Amino acid sequence: xxxxxxxxxxxxxxxxxxxxxxxxxxxxxxxxxxxxxxxxxxxxxxxxxxxxxxxxxxxxxxxxxxxxxxxxxxxxxxxxxxxxxxxxxxxxxxxxxxxxxxxxxxxxxxxxxxxxxxxxxxxxxxxxxxxxxxxxxxxxxxxxxxxxxxxxxxxxxxxxxxxxxxxxxxxxxxxxxxxxxxxxxxxxxxxxxxxxxxxxxxxxxxxxxxxxxxxxxxxxxxxxxxxxxxxxxxxxxxxxxxxxxxxxxxxxxxxxxxxxxxxxxxxxxxxxxxxxxxxxxxxxxxxxxxxxxxxxxxxxxxxxxxxxxxxxxxxxxxxxxxxxxxxxxxxxxxxxxxxxxxxxxxxxxxxxxxxxxxxxxxxxxxxxxxxxxxxxxxxxxxxxxxxxxxxxxxxxxxxxxxxxxxxxxxxxxxxxxxxxxxxxxxxxxxxxxxxxxxxxxxxxxxxxxxxxxxxxxxxxxxxxxxxxxxxxxxxxxxxxxxxxxxxxxxxxxxxxxxxxxxxxxxxxxxxxxxxxxxxxxxxxxxxxxxxxxxxxxxxxxxxxxxxxxxxxxxxxxxxxxxxxxxxxxxxxxxxxxxxxxxxxxxxxxxxxxxxxxxxxxxxxxxxxxxxxxxxxxxxxxxxxxxxxxxxxxxxxxxxxxxxxxxxxxxxxxxxxxxxxxxxxxxxxxxxxxxxxxxxxxxxxxxxxxxxxxxxxxxxxxxxxxxxxxxxxxxxxxxxxxxxxxxxxxxxxxxxxxxxxxxxxxxxxx
Numbered sequence: 164x165x166x167x168x169x170x171x172x173x174x175x176x177x178x179x180x181x182x183x184x185x186x187x188x189x190x191x192x193x194x195x196x197x198x199x200x201x202x203x204x205x206x207x208x209x210x211x212x213x214x215x216x217x218x219x220x221x222x223x224x225x226x227x228x229x230x231x232x233x234x235x236x237x238x239x240x241x242x243x244x245x246x247x248x249x250x251x252x253x254x255x256x257x258x259x260x261x262x263x264x265x266x267x268x269x270x271x272x273x274x275x276x277x278x279x280x281x282x283x284x285x286x287x288x289x290x291x292x293x294x295x296x297x298x299x300x301x302x303x304x305x306x307x308x309x310x311x312x313x314x315x316x317x318x319x320x321x322x323x324x325x326x327x328x329x330x331x332x333x334x335x336x337x338x339x340x341x342x343x344x345x346x347x348x349x350x351x352x353x354x355x356x357x358x359x360x361x362x363x364x365x366x367x368x369x370x371x372x373x374x375x376x377x378x379x380x381x382x383x384x385x386x387x388x389x390x391x392x393x394x395x396x397x398x399x400x401x402x403x404x405x406x407x408x409x410x411x412x413x414x415x416x417x418x419x420x421x422x423x424x425x426x427x428x429x430x431x432x433x434x435x436x437x438x439x440x441x442x443x444x445x446x447x448x449x450x451x452x453x454x455x456x457x458x459x460x461x462x463x464x465x466x467x468x469x470x471x472x473x474x475x476x477x478x479x480x481x482x483x484x485x486x487x488x489x490x491x492x493x494x495x496x497x498x499x500x501x502x503x504x505x506x507x508x509x510x511x512x513x514x515x516x517x518x519x520x521x522x523x524x525x526x527x528x529x530x531x532x533x534x535x536x537x538x539x540x541x542x543x544x545x546x547x548x549x550x551x552x553x554x555x556x557x558x559x560x561x562x563x564x565x566x567x568x569x570x571x572x573x574x575x576x577x578x579x580x581x582x583x584x585x586x587x588x589x590x591x592x593x594x595x596x597x598x599x600x601x602x603x604x605x606x607x608x609x610x611x612x613x614x615x616x617x618x619x620x621x622x623x624x625x626x627x628x629x630x631x632x633x634x635x636x637x638x639x640x641x642x643x644x645x646x647x648x649x650x651x652x653x654x655x656x657x658x659x660x661x662x663x664x665x666x667x668x669x670x671x672x673x674x675x676x677x678x679x680x681x682x683x684x685x686x687x688x689x690x691x692x693x694x695x696x697x698x699x700x701x702x703x704x705x706x707x708x709x710x711x712x713x714x715x716x717x718x719x720x721x722x723x724x725x726x727x728x729x730x731x732x733x734x735x736x737x738x739x740x741x742x743x744x745x746x747x748x749x750x751x752x753x754x755x756x757x758x759x760x761x762x763x764x765x766x767x768x769x770x771x772x773x774x775x776x777x778x779x780x781x782x783x784x785x786x787x788x789x790x791x792x793x794x795x796x797x798x799x800x801x802x803x804x805x806x807x808x809x810x811x812x813x814x815x816x817x818x819x820x821x822x823x824x825x826x827x828x829x830x831x832x833x834x835x836x837x838x839x840x841x842x843x844x845x846x847x848x849x850x851x852x853x854x855x856x857x858x859x860x861x862x863x864x865x866x867x868x869x870x871x872x873x874x875x876x877x878x879x880x881x882x883x884x885x886x887x888x889x890x891x892x893x894x895x896x897x898x899x900x901x902x903x904x905x906x907x908x909x910x911x912x
Contacts, residue, residue, distance in 0.1 A: 238321025271676030278319035300412035453524035565643035825897035
């Protein structure tokens with residue numbers, strides 16, 4: 164037998180896969196010799212697969228613990244993972260291999276991926292079994308085994324050299340060359356100081372962790388991995404993973420205590436309603452509710468159906484409910500608020516629906532920024548969008564509970580990343596499935612795929628035969644995995660339905676050896692995200708400040724259009740009779756030949772050819788910046804004056820439009836009888852022309868009339884006619900207007 168020094172034995176007692184750590188000193192000398200030696204010694208191989216621990220001590224006398232069979236196409240480390248899976252399932256490795264060969268088609272078992280698919284099969288079955296216990300998140304063996312599954316998934320057949328193994332103690336410490344102890348002060352230092360070879364990549368984490376809905380959601384799993392590995396070069400270390408799972412357990416424990424009858428007795432919660440977040444209980448961090456001019460502090464509670472606000476400090480009044488589930492035309496957005504209705508601080512969430520008379524503002528005061536407000540806004544949006552998804556696809560009771568369970572678990576994970584990993588990104592909405600889908604390009608396709616999967620959800624557990632295989636008509640039955648996970652944790656969303664907490668047939672729902680349709684939809688959407696973000700970055704770069712600067716940019720971009728308009732106005736003014744006459748003859752010829760309908764089409768053809776020529780000529784070259792002559796610099800006072808002038812011009816334009824509308828109103832109600840008779844006759848004549856004259860002739864006549872208005876032969880007559888028209892319009896009075904103020908007393912009440 165191979166022995167080790169006392170230090171290795173100490174590490175072995177703290178590791179969840181201690182038999183491998185016993186041979187660490189010899190591995191440092193010669194790895195190939197160790198593998199050949201272990202493979203040649205059957206007795207040593209048996210002891211390698213056996214694990215010490217209280218959970219497996221009761222199985223020492225069972226046949227499964229005597230001789231786990233070595234699987235030839237798996238690496239040494241993958242064999243140890245499969246052996247632990249067989250002990251957990253109380254099924255021999257031979258039976259697992261036989262079931263995999265019988266239950267799955269040959270397409271899942273090619274030589275190149277057979278090892279990985281078989282490892283996925285064993286891992287999913289084991290995770291499904293281990294997650295039946297309520298306290299599995301606090302089980303160190305579960306954390307270690309699930310992480311080892313990811314490590315083995317990356318190299319299941321042992322193609323790469325076996326990497327150096329690291330210890331995994333909750334209070335791990337490392338000795339440097341001088342003998343000093345390096346303690347991990349925070350998660351970032353953990354990820355940097357731990358052995359960099361024993362870690363997990365994105366694909367392994369996404370493939371294994373997605374089998375546990377509590378740990379990760381398949382829609383947001385890539386963003387979760389980025390958050391957990393932001394300080395470790397996109398490689399997940401066990402210390403970070405262990406901390407993440409332990410904090411999920413703490414958050415779920417706190418949520419269960421918040422939903423206890425003694426804690427939630429002041430709220431009238433409906434059946435299946437779960438408290439997800441509470442704020443405002445600390446006097447230094449209150450939540451203020453603003454309605455009109457009034458504001459008062461209180462406690463804010465978010466559930467999977469509504470927002471509750473209880474006014475008071477310490478002792479709370481009856482809660483006011485703001486619904487998020489019903490179709491009440493709810494509007495949620497970040498807004499400004501302040502004392503006495505002043506809009507000063509950007510720290511509030513505005514809630515508006517048909518159930519409230521006026522908007523309600525929930526303010527989250529804090530000294531630095533508005534992260535607290537943004538966090539609550541994202542959580543409220545997640546619940547609101549989950550219910551909108553339920554209504555859009557008309558989901559049934561169990562399907563509704565599955566959607567809400569997915570949203571609830573996402574909020575729990577978001578809370579963990581926010582509280583336990585403060586150094587990571589604060590963009591929490593990327594960890595919430597329904598918020599993320601709303602932002603992704605093609606997010607509606609992800610929702611359609613999710614609804615198609617939910618259509619297969621059956622509240623009754625599919626029965627399997629003796630071999631564990633499913634019937635052909637049962638393969639299209641899926642179980643609500645998120646709802647099942649939440650129920651196992653002690654939360655009751657759907658008490659009446661039998662969601663099938665037992666059975667092993669659910670491994671069919673994990674798509675072993677093939678991509679999940681929802682994962683395919685997410686990856687397709689993410690493939691377009693880079694282009695969208697790059698385009699947004701270019702937009703942010705070209706934004707300029709100042710009215711005069713933006714006007715200068717617009718004039719430069721529209722220079723060809725402006726020049727063409729000036730050229731047409733110059734021809735229509737008949738200042739150059741020769742050019743104007745030639746243009747008139749040309750336009751008249753086009754009208755007579757009937758080619759006017761092809762002018763716009765030819766314009767688009769020439770424009771497309773111009774773009775294609777630029778594409779061929781400018782292939783591989785970056786677009787040069789568009790140079791614009793910037794206006795002279797102005798100080799703040801001059802900019803305010805310019806803004807005031809622009810606002811005054813807009814106001815004058817609106818006034819002129821209002822006057823025109825009021826005069827038309829006076830004509831319609833016959834305030835001036837003579838003018839009304841003229842308008843009536845004119846409208847009848849226009850109706851007859853539109854009824855009997857083709858539209859194309861009317862358009863030609865209008866264009867020719869407008870173009871020849873300044874012609875020397877028509878100039879005097881046209882000017883006289885326009886003057887009489889203006890004089891006639893000026894004599895028409897405007898309809899009266901009376902402004903009525905709001906009733907302030909009614910508003911206060």
